[in-house]
Amino acid sequence: MINVIPPALIFIIGAFLVPLFKGKAKSIYLLLLPVLSFINLIYIPVGTHGTINFLDHQIIFCNIDRLSLLFGYIFHIIAFLAILYGINMGNDNVSMAGLFYAGCAIGVVFSRDLISLFCFWEMMTIGSVLLIWARKTKKSIEAGFRFILVHFFGGVILLVGIILYIYENGSIEFGYIGLDGLGSYFIFFGFGVNCAWPIIHSWLTDSYPEATIVGTVFLSAYTTKTAVYVLARAFPGAEPLIWIGAIMAAFPIFFAVIENDLRRVLAYSLINQVGFMVVGIGIGTELSINGTAAHAFAHILYKALLFMSVGSIIYRTGKVNATDLGGLYKTMPLTCIFCIIGAASISAFPLFSGFVSKSMVMSAAADKHLIIIWFVLLFASAGVFHHAGIKVPFFAFFSHDSGIRTKEPPLNMLIAMGITAALCIYIGCFPDMLYSILPFPVDYEPYTMSHVISQLQLLFFSALAFTFLLLAGIYPAEIRAINIDTDWLYRKGAAGFLWLLENPLAWFGNQVKATFFVTIPQSCIWFSRNPLMALKMAGNSIALAVFEESFTKEKVERIRRRIVEELTDYPGDVIRYSHVGTTVIWVMGFLLAYLIIYIVSGRIAV
Amino acid sequence: MKEINIFDKPRNVKILLTLLFGGCLALLIVNFFAPKHSHFPWEEWSGFYAAYGFVACVTLVLAAKHILRRIVKRSEDYYD
Known part of the structure; x- marks a missing residue:
């Protein structure tokens, strides 16, 4: 019995009604939708x-x-902010896809059974790919196709897992699953695809930077965080997650340092931040799960803020590469400040949101005495400050003056960024509000003297390292180049596979076709025209080949000439033998064969 | 709109750098006196986080520049 409106429904139905409205009414409608759903x-x-x-x-x-x-709360908040941010662009495709996508993500979060979860999961993929395609560039369309292939691959694995799981357990309830049984492993990996686990992660860094300005803000919030949610519900304490998360936190920062496209830098740091959440799920204590949830909440806000600020730059200048930007603080000071607030939050500066959430995961790792993991996470903390905290604002707004003179983005974009920035600071200054909605009771105080000092030391000396490297000219200059990642495997791999199909395999196929359908039948036909003559010619040729040495020259010449004559005359006069005796011998042969088969099979049967 | 160009003046950049260096120094000094709450013994060494942060970032940049970039860098039309 349905006695309440499922939270996903308002968004999903609302998305289809968008084209019915026009002008101001549409803006009001779009903004009201998340508010209504939230109420x-x-x-x-x-x-x-x-x-x-x-x-x-x-x-x-x-x-x-x-x-x-x-997760429901934050998904609503960010939907509202993303809509507000994009409302001036009046792009129905983006609004509809964004609402649909957000609705499906909310549907996943509130599903309590595997079947509806799977349906929302796949619908989410469709919503997200529409956000990528909405940019309508060749690159975005291609990236969208790659995105959808990877996600449908993940979806099929998830479906296999769900079917196996239902078969093994007889229940479709979605709750704690744990790594037990084949089905659970498939589900685990299916979730992992959306979570951007290492190696499979490149769908994210490949496609997010190609989406529309607003699309990327939507995308940064939902896909990976629904994956974090389902992992936190189904696989808390699954040990592999600790290592997967640590790798996710560490490796993207190397790519981010040398990446030129600023949205791609942010995409790498997104994986890095999700890594912290995944570690938290893997540790599986109350503190770590709280940390994961809090970090997801804070992360969605500051990551959206960073994508919004870089999106504003794209909106005004049409450029996103670090090599093309610089000196924008002169004409976009507010955007610059919002970007720095987002950067400070992701870097976990005290008084900003990342500080109160990330440290819970770090403490949980330390409580469990996971020394290597703790060191890796600390390295990732310093690294994220380095690339997302310093590099993005520095190369966009400061660095060398690119000569670009532009202006602040429209008011609605500024307000959206302003609210998001205010939330980042609010959570950082008053974490109790966030702590009060965490899954477990919180007994954690982020603002201790030693924590603040150690974190500040880490950040200040990372900044010192950046300054030192930059002044010494060691810091890698931004280059107009791309960096290949694991998507190379399927981008070049698919091209290689096609080459393999078109060249060696197609050649082989043609050879087979020619042999079986042309050469052999024609030979048979040729042979059947005069079998005796053909055999005789073959005999002559063989005899000549074998005895050539022992024959005299004239004899060899004569035989050669005869073979050639016979070949031109072929089939010549066909000699037909039709003696009765031959037929009788054939009949005798068949009867004999029949007799032998009869006797032998009789023996075998006994 | 009026342009802001506070960082065009070398003096202002110098002030910023001085603030950074001063901040680093102050944090090191405070570290000696502040109470330390720790999970691991090395967290109690003064300046552990400072050293780790500095070394981590230098390692990160050098590794990314000299190892990773050599492996993965391609021209912008590589996939076209």
Whole structure:
């Protein structure tokens, strides 16, 4: 019985109604939608609602508990901010795809069964690829196709996992799964594809920077964070996640340092931040799960803020490469300040949001005495400050003056960035608000003297290192170049595969075709015209080849001439033998064969 | 709109750098006196985080520049 409106529904239905509105009414409608949905969400009591019976199972669209609520809240907040940010562009495609995508992500978060979860999961992929395609450049369309291929691959693995899981356990309930049984491993990996695990991660860095300005803001919030949510619900304490997360936190920063496209730098740091969350899930203590949830909440805000500020630069200048930008603080001071606030938040500066959330995961790792993991995460903390915290604002707004003189983005974009920036600072200064909605009771104080000092030391000396390297000319200059990543495997791999199909394999196929359908039948036909003559010619040729040495020259010449004559005369006069005796011998032969088969098979049967 | 160009003056850049160096120094000094709450013994060494942050960033940049870039750098039309 459905007695409440499932939270996903308002967004998904609302998305299809967008074209009905025009002008101001459309703006108001778009902004009201997330507000309405949020009010609806607040009034749904904790528990499971929206249950439908389906083939002896229960589909539960609306499972309200602390973990799902936290993600539900932030998904609503960021939907509102992204819509506000993009409202001046009046692009229906983006608004509809964005709302649909956000609705599906909210649907995943509140699903309590694997079937509806899977449906929302796949719909989310469609929504997100539309956001990429909406940019309508050749690059974005190609990137969208690659994106959708990777995600459907992940979706199929997830589906296989779900079917196996239901078969193994007889239940479609989506709760704690744990790594136990083949189905659970498939589900685990299926979630991992959306979570941008190492090696498979390149769908993210490949496609996010190609989406529309608003599209990237939407994308940065939902896909990976729904994956974090489902992992946190189904696989808390799964040990492989600790190592997967640590690798995710560490390796992207190397790529980010040498990347020229600023949105791609941010995409790499997105993976790096999700790495912290994944480690938190893997540790699986109350503190670490709280840390993961808090970090997801804070991360969605500051990452969106960073993408918004870089998006504003694209909006005004049409450029995004570090080599083309610089000195923009002169004409875009507010955007610059918002970008720095986002940078300070992602770098976990005290009084900014990252500080109060990331440190929970670090503390949880230290509590468990995971020494290597702790060192890797600390390295990642310094590294993220280095590339997202310093590099992005520095190369966009300062560095060398690119000569670009532009102006601030429109008011709605500034307001959206302003609200997001205010939230980042608010969470950083008053973390209790965020702590009060975390899944478990919080007994954690981020603002201790030693924590603040150690974090400040880490950041200040990272900044010192940056300054030192820059002044000494060691810092790698931005170059107009791209860096290949694991998407090379399928981008060049697919081209290689096509080459393989078109060249060696196609040649082989043609040879087979020619042999079986042309050469052999024609030879048979040729042979059947005069078999005796053909055999005789073959005999002559063989005899000549074998005895050439022992024959005299004239004899060899004579035989050669005869072979040539016979070949031109072929088939010549066909001699037909039709003696009765031959036929009788054939019949005798068949009868004998029949007799032998009869006797032998009789023996075998006994 | 009026242009802001405070960082065009070398004096202002110098002030910023002085603030950074001063901040680093102050943090090191404070570190000696501040109470230390730690999980691991090395967290109690004064200046551990400072050294780690500096070394980590230098390593990161050098590794990215000299190792990773050599492997992965391609021209911008590589995939076209």
